[in-house]
Amino acid sequence: MRTLACACFVGLVGLACGCAAKSTKPDTAGKIRCLDNLQAVALVLRTSIPTEPDYPLTLTDTSNTNASLFVCPSTGHKPGDMASVEEWSDYIYVGNLLDVAQDPKVALLICPPENHDGKYGYVVWLTREVAQLSAPDIRRLIMTPWCFATNAPADQIERLKKRVSVRIPRRLRAVFSNAYGSPKLNR
């Protein structure tokens, strides 16, 4: 009986320790991170057209969203009106993608190095995973959003080439005039 009580006690202590360990989070309280915003925007984009295999053509095709998500916390910029989000956002959106990519490395959303002291940027892949990449790699993705998609079938790449439009915010248009399929408006 004593052994059983002892075992129970040890078990309870173990359980308590396990719970305590699980509730310990990195100290990011109160600090909004760029990659959290990027992931949230990617989710908004995907859920805005839930039954279609395509992502929206433009960021303005999303509705009822929190404008502050479209600002990189590193820039200190203020969010504007959602109707003109593609003008003021800090993020570059690869519009009109098909959500059927067989290669995970197709860029969906990009925070360019201009928002991070020119050192690095972030990409949200079509899988909605976020990666930090070097400035040259981010620039390659803006020119060709599937440039790292080495496993994608050729016909899938051909489909993307025909439909994708990279949406560059106004203040970055001079820097990324070579963005893939970028609308030549408001320059």
Ligand SMILES: [Zn+2]
């Ligand atoms: Zn950022």
